Amino acid sequence: MRVVPLELGRIEAGLGIITGEQGTVSLPIAGWLIDHPEGLVLFDNGMHPGLQHDTTRLGRTIDSFEPDYHPGEEVSARLTQRGIRPDDVDLMIFSHLHFDHAGGTGELPDARLVVQRAEWEAGHDQRLIDYGIYDPVDYDHGHEVEQVDGRHDVFGDGRVVCLPTPGHTAGHQALRVELDSGPVVLTGDCVYFERMLNEMLVPGFGYDTDLQRQSMEGLRELRDGGCRLIYGHDAEQFKSLGPDGLA
Ligand SMILES: [Zn+2]
Numbered sequence: 001m002r003v004v005p006l007e008l009g010r011i012e013a014g015l016g017i018i019t020g021e022q023g024t025v026s027l028p029i030a031g032w033l034i035d036h037p038e039g040l041v042l043f044d045n046g047m048h049p050g051l052q053h054d055t056t057r058l059g060r061t062i063d064s065f066e067p068d069y070h071p072g073e074e075v076s077a078r079l080t081q082r083g084i085r086p087d088d089v090d091l092m093i094f095s096h097l098h099f100d101h102a103g104g105t106g107e108l109p110d111a112r113l114v115v116q117r118a119e120w121e122a123g124h125d126q127r128l129i130d131y132g133i134y135d136p137v138d139y140d141h142g143h144e145v146e147q148v149d150g151r152h153d154v155f156g157d158g159r160v161v162c163l164p165t166p167g168h169t170a171g172h173q174a175l176r177v178e179l180d181s182g183p184v185v186l187t188g189d190c191v192y193f194e195r196m197l198n199e200m201l202v203p204g205f206g207y208d209t210d211l212q213r214q215s216m217e218g219l220r221e222l223r224d225g226g227c228r229l230i231y232g233h234d235a236e237q238f239k240s241l242g243p244d245g246l247a
Pocket residue numbers: 096098168189
């Protein structure tokens with residue numbers, strides 16, 4: 001098995017909202033392909049291709065996060081560039097349903113979705129939709145949806161396991177993958193980039209910052225125990241993984 005990174009554009013973000021620091025940062029938007037013998041998995045799928053031309057529906061979000069996203073960077077194109085047909089993806093697992101993680105769902109017609117129940121419910125909470133935190137246009141395309149509660153062993157063999165890491169959102173989860181080289185955990189937005197974990201920088205926004213701190217501490221324990229963490233938006237680490245990722 002491999003964990004292969006797909007770069008699905010970038011967003012320009014003000015650091016103030018993330019770490020409380022000055023300046024802006026360019027964050028890679030990632031999808032992660034995992035070729036389990038029983039099915040091709042994609043963990044997160046990037047932004048809606050409509051945002052390549054028109055970002056107005058992001059509303060207030062655009063004040064903090066501006067897409068840098070162009071034709072050929074959407075998930076279906078990235079798969080095709082690798083010789084994979086979009087309908088070859090069997091499972092889409094979501095860290096969470098924000099616009100930069102679930103917006104490519106409509107491009108992968110035959111996949112089953114795997115998401116924490118709390119996240120799917122939050123993504124259909126009209127108040128949160130009205131507030132611009134979620135938009136069903138990103139993820140509601142009539143796919144079969146498997147809502148899971150807590151830790152979930154996706155194939156029943158311990159090789160791909162959902163680990164709840166709530167805080168950034170109500171139903172955020174990380175994904176643990178057992179590679180031949182050892183365990184890897186895709187952190188999603190529980191940790192944007194490594195320095196945030198080293199310095200325990202918890203963003204001031206999100207569903208519950210205390211919960212997020214606890215989830216970050218849990219991931220730090222996994223790292224201390226020998227798990228390799230792959231962060232959600234770490235430009236340097238992302239580059240270091242290379243096009244073929246980890247095996
Ligand atoms: Zn997010």
